Amino acid sequence: MTLSNTTRMTTETELIFSPERTSNNSFHVFSSKKASRRSTTLNKPPKPVSCRVFRYFTPATASRASNAVSVSTDSYGVALESPFYTKSDTSTYWDQCFEHLECLGRGSFAEVYKVRHKEDNQLYAIKRSLTKFRGKSDRDQKLKEVRFHETLATHRNILKIIRAWEERERLYIQTELCESNLLEYSSENPMTQSMTWHFLYQISQALDFLHSLYCVHMDVKPENILITYNGILKLCDFGIVHDLRSASTLAQDGDARYLAFEVLSGTISTAADVFSLGMAALELVSDYDMPVTGDLWTNIRELSLPTEIVSALTDIELKQLLLRMIHSDYKIRPSAKDILDSPTIRDQICHMPSPFAFNQHRHEHGIPSTGGNDSPASHGCRTPIKKPKRPPNYCGYHDEHSDGRTPPPVVGDPLRVRLFPTESDEEMNVDHIYFRKSPLQFKFDSSGTED
Template sequence: MNEEEAAADNPREDEHIEEHVTAPAAVNGTSVKRDKHSQSVFEKYNLFGTVFQLPPRYVDLQPVGMGAFGLVVSAKNTVTGMQVAIKKILKPCSTAVLAKRTYRELKLLKYIRHDNIISLSDLYISQTEDIYFVTELLGTDLHRLLVSRPLDKQFIQYFLYQMLRGLKYLHSAGVLHRDLKPSNILINENCDLKICDFGLARVTESQMTGYVSTRYYRAPEIMLTWQKYDAQVDIWSVGCIFAEMLEGKPLFPGRDHVHQFSIITELLGTPPDDVIETICSENTLKFVQSLPKRPKIPFTERFPTVEPDALDILEKMLVFDPKQRITAAQALSHPYLAMYHDPSDEPISELPFDWSFGELDLPVTEWKKRIWEEGTAYEDFD
């Protein structure tokens, strides 16, 4: 039985366990961060079968949702009075792959500082070596908004602008998100938007795994070439999200990767030859060549009620060839976003993110050591 099933069978498991545990002075010889305001005590909570072990400054824990590789709860910081989100990384060091992923997300969250990207406000490593990322709490996400009601034009424009503004910064740092979808787009009551969940983020232009992003928002080059792609995969995902905001439903709701690619070709037509030539897998090439030749459907026909400027930017995002796809910086200057575009307030990263660890193949113990070192260094960073 998994944790969600256990919670359904035992609805009382989200009670606060009145238990105090002493924070460790060191883990594997490396000192770790203690709570600044309560130096020795962590409190233990059980939320739907998942134990949270946190400093007593955090109270009123409530489950929010499951992110990539972690459970997220809301809480009140009694020192600042602010509501926060706390993500517990599930089994952060159970394998070398998961430990490296945790290290990558930790470094990214520490590095990124942008209005439209979630950033780390605190970090804790518990006595049981669990890791907790603390960030600001936003009230909802785009998926919940889309399920609840259609979006007015001004909100669609503003949300699209903020997504692209965040991506411009992220891509300038040499980082691609790889898992953009409505549930990873957080929004507060003022309609401020932040991109979250960097568990799958990677360096641009490197060898990568094929199946990373949620299917509906997955760029075709991930399905076709598998191994090499760049930041333009995020632009495709934003295009799919934009179309979903316009229509109130997913644009490419594929049942599996074969159906996914097939329904993409129903709108965009058969991929051009130069795209097909990039396919490395013989089986994938045979599949693409087996599909019936299809013409591209005019976007004015597919989206008859959408205004011309919105169609134009959407069409520039949903292009088979990533080299021909509009960039985040270019999209920000598109007429559709003229109401919000301000070149002086769309910053880029001063320095590229340091991906030197990306090619390392280390044992779990070494990744754990690096995670603890990053956690310790966060005291100075904070």
């Protein structure tokens, strides 16, 4: 059967802009509940066929020692030592010194494990890259993230990094272990407006500190906010931080659900983080699943909110603040410091204990606490009460296992968009979706099947 030019053009356009169409020609309809993001996988189009290029020279990393070497700022280049570590052993420092308890999550580039350190018998989280460094520039970029994270880790509301090291051309980052992320927490604990105020209070402190260093996080969302046992919220994932002082630094990517419209045109400022924080707050307080594309995506950024969101905002001051935070004009949005100076936060919230404390939930349900400091001022991390349904989206470095196997797709992995393709895009993960324009023209569903 011969297709007409109009039919052929329509078919080709659908194949390009609708990589996840259903077999009955219907597009994905957005759910009003976040449960859809936890149970449905966005099937991505197959990777293009490519061949591996073999170089006839020895990479710079080939001569690097295979033993574990610290890349932390205060001990850079120092070989790691431990009573449990034998350098002549064929197994790694990671295998010899840590008891691997469970895999907390796996992304496109790395996997995160809950571990117990054999020396101090304490629990930690370790992010382990899935493949070797692709070269000197790739290694330098990853170590830059480590050093930047270390400069921020002194803040109470930023995830604490313990140490980082490289071994056999892979990067390991050891951090404190938290209970859950905010998206998973909200699925089991309804977020009240009072809790939303606390959320704004704690994360605005982290953003105010980050913005004082002239940096933009670029990926503020519930998955990237972890919760300690005592209810302290911790901002994490600094892999795509944008430095406002560097003219050569380009914003790389972000989650379309929380992305400010002006970012698509290349306007990057601290107001982009404020917008994402406001969108996250709206999602949490209303339990509304934010769209990644379509007319609704545009309407929300024009302050035309769905009824489900508006009806959940009975606190007038909270509603007015959130509407200012997601205003289409980024110059009108409040700064993180302005949010902290709002009357409700200044006069009430900052004097109250955190409602996110897990010891508080134990007490409310009649479950005895296992001990420890219950003071809200304390922010130590403890063992998670249960295995999370959707672990934190710790960002990593590639999409292959160390033994050459390709890991399974991440369930519910949020859609991320590449804003400014660079010359190194060929080395980046091809699972990402690259475009320069608004995501309005893209339509997705959950099947990935073509007619």
